[in-house]
Amino acid sequence: MNIFIMGAPGSGKGTFSSRIKEEFNLNHISTGDIFRENIANETELGLQAKSYTEKGLLVPDEITNNMVKEYLSHLADKKNGYLLDGYPRTLDQAKAFEEMTKGTDLAVEKIVVMDVPFDELTRRITGRRLCKKCGAIFNIYSKPPKTEGVCDECGSALTQRKDDNEESLKVRLDEYAKNTEPVIAYYEEKGMVSRIDASKAIDAIWPELKETLKNK
Ligand SMILES: [Zn+2]
Structure with a gap:
């Protein structure tokens, strides 16, 4: 089973990714990891x-797409498939990957x-x-x-991450709405999307999510 998992910042994507990966014995990959690996190993795509x-520019879709494809095709242990997180980020990437x-x-x-x-994401973040x-x-x-x-636990002072404020969150959510929502709509038209109500507590969501994935 090959899955893309999508959700706004604060949606619990990371937590559920690890559970899905374990339950269904999948390779779990985030595009961030693929990038870091290619750059660290100085592969051709990594250098590109x-x-x-380095110039502060966005990496063109073509490079990202090829990196993801390369990575997936060279997975030594194919397990039962993959769970990909952070990809595709744009409609162009989705279409190219499909091709x-x-x-x-x-x-x-x-x-x-x-x-x-939205308001629940704001409270969480x-x-x-x-x-x-x-x-x-x-x-x-x-x-x-x-x-x-x-x-x-230890009596130390608590801190807030620099990006965990309303302005930064708004920027990230706007980007999600602008780029990722069209991707979701694209797959929805093909009948491939399972929407999970992730506003509930983790333990309440998990059984529903598991069932959804079992009934492919
Ligand atoms: Zn502490």
Whole structure:
């Protein structure tokens, strides 16, 4: 089973990716990892990508598409398929990937979309507080520390990540709406999308998600 998982920042994509990967024995790959690996190993595609990022430019879709395809076709352990996170980011990438993998065992079969309403995403992201010392994570709305600003575990001061504010989140959500939502609509027309209500608690979502993936 080959899956793309999509969702806005704060939708819980990362948490569910690890669970899906384990349950269905899939290769879980994020495009960020593929990029880092290609650049670190100085592959041809990696060097091309680097020449753009060094200038602060976006890497062209063609390079990204080829990197993803290369990576997937060389997976030593094919397991039961792949779960790809962070790709495709644009409609052009989605169409190119489809063209490249048509009729092969790399073609994507299912798109899982983690749906969370905007105001819930805002609470999840802007309410997040971290303890730098022990790594504990709190949320002032859903999991507040016993004493405001203080870690329950080790008593250190809690901090907020620089990007976890409303303005940064808005930029990221706008980008998601502009680029990723058309991709979802594209697959929806093909009847490949399973939308999961990810506004509930993780343990309430997981059984539903598992069932959805079993009934392909
Ligand atoms: Zn702590």
